[in-house]
Amino acid sequence: MSGMVALVVSLLTVMQAWTSTAQQFNVVHNYAHLQGSPANNRGRGASSEYAALLRAHDRRRLAAVADFPVRGDDDPTSIGLYFTELKLGTPPRQYYVQVDTGSDILWLNCAPCPGCPVQSDIEGVTLQLFDPALSSTDKALGCSAADCKTASYGAQPVCTSNSACEYSVQYADGSSTAGYFINDMLTFQQVENSSTINATANVYFGCGTTQTGNLLSSTKAVSGIMGFGQAAVAVPSQLAALGKVGRVFAHCLQGNNLGGGTFVIGNILEPNISYTPYVPEQTHYNVAMQNIAVNGVNITTPASFAISPTTGGGVVMDSGTTLAYLPDPAYTQFVNAITTGAPVQVTPVRSRSDSLYCWVYSGNIDTGFPSVTLYFDGGSVMNLVATNYLYDLSLTNGGKAYCMGWQKSSSDFTIFGDIVLKDQLVVYDNEKQRLGWKPYDCTKSIRVSAPNSTTPMSVLPGSGGSSAGVVSALNAGYILSSCLAISLLFSFL
Numbered sequence: 001m002s003g004m005v006a007l008v009v010s011l012l013t014v015m016q017a018w019t020s021t022a023q024q025f026n027v028v029h030n031y032a033h034l035q036g037s038p039a040n041n042r043g044r045g046a047s048s049e050y051a052a053l054l055r056a057h058d059r060r061r062l063a064a065v066a067d068f069p070v071r072g073d074d075d076p077t078s079i080g081l082y083f084t085e086l087k088l089g090t091p092p093r094q095y096y097v098q099v100d101t102g103s104d105i106l107w108l109n110c111a112p113c114p115g116c117p118v119q120s121d122i123e124g125v126t127l128q129l130f131d132p133a134l135s136s137t138d139k140a141l142g143c144s145a146a147d148c149k150t151a152s153y154g155a156q157p158v159c160t161s162n163s164a165c166e167y168s169v170q171y172a173d174g175s176s177t178a179g180y181f182i183n184d185m186l187t188f189q190q191v192e193n194s195s196t197i198n199a200t201a202n203v204y205f206g207c208g209t210t211q212t213g214n215l216l217s218s219t220k221a222v223s224g225i226m227g228f229g230q231a232a233v234a235v236p237s238q239l240a241a242l243g244k245v246g247r248v249f250a251h252c253l254q255g256n257n258l259g260g261g262t263f264v265i266g267n268i269l270e271p272n273i274s275y276t277p278y279v280p281e282q283t284h285y286n287v288a289m290q291n292i293a294v295n296g297v298n299i300t301t302p303a304s305f306a307i308s309p310t311t312g313g314g315v316v317m318d319s320g321t322t323l324a325y326l327p328d329p330a331y332t333q334f335v336n337a338i339t340t341g342a343p344v345q346v347t348p349v350r351s352r353s354d355s356l357y358c359w360v361y362s363g364n365i366d367t368g369f370p371s372v373t374l375y376f377d378g379g380s381v382m383n384l385v386a387t388n389y390l391y392d393l394s395l396t397n398g399g400k401a402y403c404m405g406w407q408k409s410s411s412d413f414t415i416f417g418d419i420v421l422k423d424q425l426v427v428y429d430n431e432k433q434r435l436g437w438k439p440y441d442c443t444k445s446i447r448v449s450a451p452n453s454t455t456p457m458s459v460l461p462g463s464g465g466s467s468a469g470v471v472s473a474l475n476a477g478y479i480l481s482s483c484l485a486i487s488l489l490f491s492f493l
Helices: 002-022 047-063 146-151 233-239 329-340
Strands: 064-070 082-086 092-098 107-109 168-170 178-193 195-212 223-226 249-255 261-265 274-277 289-294 315-317 322-328 347-351 354-360 372-376 380-386 392-393 400-404 406-408 414-416 424-431 433-439 446-449 456-459
Touching: 064 456, 146 178, 168 400, 249 433, 249 446, 261 380, 261 446, 274 289, 289 392, 354 392
Parallel strands: 092 223, 107 195, 315 414, 322 406
Antiparallel strands: 064 082, 064 178, 064 261, 082 092, 082 178, 107 223, 168 178, 178 195, 249 261, 249 424, 274 433, 289 372, 322 414, 347 354, 354 400, 372 380, 392 400, 424 433, 446 456
16 A cells, blocks of 8 residues: 555656646747737837737638639520629628629619619529618718728719718720619628538628619629629628638639539639739739630730730730620731631621621531630640630521630720630639639539638539520521620620
């Protein structure tokens, strides 16, 4: 027994020594070496700059993955746009909005809105006006609010007689939207361990009371547009500022008339993505393209895509555009090269002032028509097949006609819309100011993680679109002049 007592005493002595040692740690904060740290600020406490650094660090650690499944397609003869479902207000109500990397503002048709569409010919889409009176968390954004100046891109805000912060957006097809900004609750899908949960954030967005042009049409109508641009007014930027998400997002848009896909905010973990830098100080996602090759032969020169110090230029990646737009002489050079390499002769058609080129062909266009290679700054290359520059129309005899989906630009800008961006994982890295892509099967999930995390999560795409209400039938002997008389809504300021 005395031996047992001695053993217990001995063990207690050792444990006491361990405990004493374990309580003595010299803890140094990760940012203690930085100017403004309490450990490096001579007893004056933390500086405001140091506190801001810590808040930014915490936001990055807390940021999550946000998922916006999309529907729609790239076919201008059916839907011709991609859209997602948003829930806004308290209680949350459902709205369908076009997803658009070519603009910044989220806006909805807002009551009262005389002339706004009340129904859509897109299957499964029900339209409703956003009514501020039906939300208990709604609040108009005041003219003197800091967010009003931010929403006005730093300019002097335009305000109504009741001191509400106004907005106005003009789109390239001539349509426009105007109204005022409001604050309210956004409910969105947050991805955790490859499952989704509802998350909320208070954001400001446009309450659109005056729409013009195609925005008043029920053809392919949705309730508004969600801009994914770089500006602070864009909802993804607002979510990043709130620490909800990071500053990297991607989209994968299903092509071949399947429709669907996803917009996801988070670090993309898929390998072999090719990147090119943004053109600095541009409003949109501009990148510098050097050349276009058709069947391996360069048919343009870098001068066609020159970047101007005053007007910008280059290539705008725009998910809100259906087709693609090239300035001359690149457009003429491109059409001539495709026409020369096509397996059949072209059938020219004139629709209004547009010259449209179509081919009647029964084979596989991706193997029968020329391949296209795009060369960008930094050595990045994008390889395209015929479905990235042609769209198909059905013939009454059961055959197919294929029409040129790249049009002549009215400016110095090249704009690549969904016809180019589809069937690719496209990454917009606003942290490193670069854009990347890789060919991808957009029916499959995407591996993604939150900032400062390497834990992969799988984000699944949304379901496909529908071509309800818009069907084109062509006679074999001629192609209807209306085959391009389709309103192409794309958001490019």
